[in-house]
Amino acid sequence: MSRTLLVSPERPGAYPSIGAAVLDAPDDAVISIAAGVYRETIDLADRSVTLSANSDDVVIDATTSAAPVLRVAGGRLTLRDVTVRAGDAPALQLEGGTLHAERCELSAGFGPVVQVTGPAEVSVWHCQVSGGEHGLVLEDCTAKIEHTSVKGVSADGVIVRLGATVVLHDCQITDCGRRGIYAYQYGRPTVEACEITGTSEAGVLIAYDSTAVLRHTVIRDASGPAVAYGRRCRGEVVSCRWENTAEPALELAEPELVSVEELAVRVTTDEPTGADVESLLAELDAMVGLASVKDEVRSLIDEIQVNEWRRRAGLPIGSLSHHLVFAGAPGTGKTTVARIYGKLLAALGVLPKGQFNEVARRDLVGQYLGHTAEKTTTVFEDANGGVLFIDEAYALSRAGAENDSFGQEAIDTLVKLMEDHRDEAAVIVAGYSDEMLRFMDANPGLASRFSKTIDFENYSPDELTLIVQRMVAAQEYDLEDNAEPILQRHFAAVSQAANFGNARDARRLFDRVRKAQSQRLRRLGGMPGINELRTLRLDDVTVAVS
8 A cells, every 4th residue: 555645844743845745655656745835856767656746736846047957867656736846947847757747837048848768658648848959859759648738838739749559539739849740760640639720830840751641630820731741751630720821721741641620611811800910919019118219110010011901903003112220129020020010910911921030141051152151041041921030130231350251152142032022021120229220221222122211219217117016927927016126226327328128127136136036045944924925025136236
């Protein structure tokens, strides 16, 4: 009969932490966890245990740690009804062994939320996975993911690679910065009755000798194709449906290797709904400050819409370039506005995809003469149909030498591509205002390729304070009311510096305030209450700004 160990910091005789219980637990023990926030990381090597919440609101929080929250090497871990929050490391990391997670909420700030390297067996049931760079990364394992949602990841929702055999059944994968599901290097996913929505690239991408079966799955709002099979990739597509994706919706490099049954249906509309455009404009309006920027973007959208109405009425329309210059200091929202602009162009039917590709000098410039043109062309082709955002574009024309032939070659190549494909992509170049003026002189035809320069002003102290307050709320903290004047005075002082980073500095300040709170609570000793864990006190802010 398995043994049960109770974890409750406030109950005499119980273990004060999960880690302490794990150290004493025999194999196959059940560790029953009382409600609370447990700020710890847990390492299990060749152990077999169950971590189970015995009430609601059990949170293991290691957002300030660089280590995985739960690391399992061999053995078996069962996780039930627990919320796991990671920082810049996985919430769950399995290095061989067995993992079973049910009714859990898993999140991370960066990297994969769940990372599995085999040989391993994995079962995930009725879980919520969010944040991080990737949702689940599964390699060299056998996995079954059921009734689970993956949302809000900056890159791929689910990665299946290195021979992993994975079944995804009745799962929802939404709002991914790249692909919903990405299989490569002999990955073998089976996707059944799933829904994939809101991906910046393909909904499902199968590459590098992988085999995938898709059945009764719906893919919506993908900036790339709904499903793409690369060369040497095999599989089946059965009774699937897609809506509002790029053309072709089903992209097969070698059609003879993929069986398509009960022909997949693509649902299209001749024009986007007004709600699509209005929701994107509402997202733009929700950004702090940037009044003039918002007005400029709205005027561009208005002009595009009127041109479309004139075209339908049989009236002539003027030529309209979608290439823009974003001028301003770092941290003023240029990248975020560029992403929204690309989505707006896609929603209006101006661009077929609306995907966002951010690059810098290193992505465009080659290592030898002739390589730069090839490299720049490849980057442009990858962005075709969406937005190519070149940050610090002025670096192409000033990189440490009077005769920077490589940077000049990139600019000259871009000028031609922008003209040849003016209706197929939007190029946005960004950087400091003065630097961008000089950049425009790098090629006689460069300035004429851009329809408008939008100036991004520095945030005011009040706006920066509001940005910090939004970060506080988003991370489920509470800031004492009397801290606001200190933030305003701090930003009024530091914003005068030449290298001030605007919202980037606001983020760094917020991180320092959290660090000050962590140090204060650690000095108190013992497990703080939930209100204390949420509250950022005046003293924390004072320490952070000093």
